[in-house]
Amino acid sequence: MSSHADHPTVIVGAGPAGLTAALCLARYRHRVIVVDSPGAPRNSASAGVHGHIGMDGVTPAEFRARAWRELSRYTTVERLEDEAEGVSSAPDGGFRVALGSGGTVQAGTVLLATGVVDVHPADVDGFAECWGRSVIHCPFCLGEENAGGSWATVADNAELAGMSAVAFRAWSEDTIAICPETMPGLETARATARSGGGDVVTGTVRRLRHREGALHGIELADGRVLERQTLVWTPRQRQQPVVQRVADELKLTVDEAGFVAVDASQSTGVPGLYAAGDLTSRWKQSVTASTAAGAAAADAIHMAALLAAVHH
Structure with a gap:
């Protein structure tokens, strides 16, 4: 049992939300591709992760290194170091994720977990x-x-x-x-x-x-x-360009400040498209909140795949 769909779940972003979702989905034995931007992570300026049990004081770089070491044990997880440029609906169902390198990835489900941009x-x-x-x-x-x-x-x-x-x-x-x-x-x-x-x-x-x-x-x-x-000083924030393009193209609901609206399962309202982490909330931006959202998204993705298999 290596997958619950013809195409993998593609996670756009490798912060706490995306990495947690990847781990949870891996343990459900879903195929997962994590599109990890080669640029510096947003929290790279921080001296450490705080308030997250077992990780208090760990540097952001070490947090990510530990996560990737853990994920490397799962053969269903693939790390793709590239920029995600866009997400569009595929004619035969699912999605196409356009990459900065020029290629595309077919996805049955997509989780947006890019974080946001702090505007200094x-x-x-x-x-x-x-x-x-x-x-x-x-x-x-x-x-x-x-x-x-x-x-x-x-x-x-x-x-x-x-x-x-x-x-x-x-x-x-x-x-x-x-x-x-x-x-x-x-x-x-x-x-x-x-x-x-x-x-x-x-x-x-x-x-x-x-x-x-x-x-x-x-x-x-x-x-x-x-x-x-x-x-x-809490500066203004804006969405990553790829999220803004997806919101425009797929008509996602956003609030007055531009944050992507999701329900309790982290669904955007577009079937198969989820969002988790800082890009969904201005005031719940912590590692703990993001990991919880990533886990919730993974559970919802797994349950949707099970229901689809039952009714197939």
Whole structure:
């Protein structure tokens, strides 16, 4: 029993969601092809994976290396180091996955697990050098490694700005929110922050002063410098180009921010097409959440294959 379909499941992306789905499907003895982009993974800037039992502190490179070592034991799993350029419906059913090398792969089922692209602010000098070290996108991921010292967060929402002094208190007793001067609810946010021991500062960040990625000052557009050691900044995100093309061509449902809508089984609503991981949610982006989504997708793919075989 090597397969449940004439064509394999193709997983586009080799992050936590895609690799977990590959492992689960392999144990169901499905044929799986994982299209693994040769480019640097999105989390390569991070010093380690955190909050995932058995993997806490493991570097992203080691996480992937361990995963591929485990998957190499399964003869039904193939790693294809290439870029996926598109996914289209095949005339005889299933899908065709177009590759950057010029070839195509026939798939009975496709799982999109590419993650997303973090769009760094282009006009903030020093952002890239500090990203993943002293500029963090969420305290759960790197708060422990930046505990103590002075923190700041960039916010354009009054409720979030006001709550930051309280929400980040587990890691720092000196927290400010940097907000636009025109932000609605500014004074309410400031009062809330101060009641929790923090404050709100208005201005626009223009430069991050740092020493080899270790932040020590935030320079605003008017020349003021805020002495801070950690900056919480969640940048805008966009879909990987292949996901955007698939969403357009196959008419996937996306939310206002462009994230792909899925149900509890990780189905996109297009029969045979699933999505898992960061590309489906702005606020559930962790290794643990992604691995859970990958496992859920694998279970759904397996069950769909069983039902198809029963009714064939």
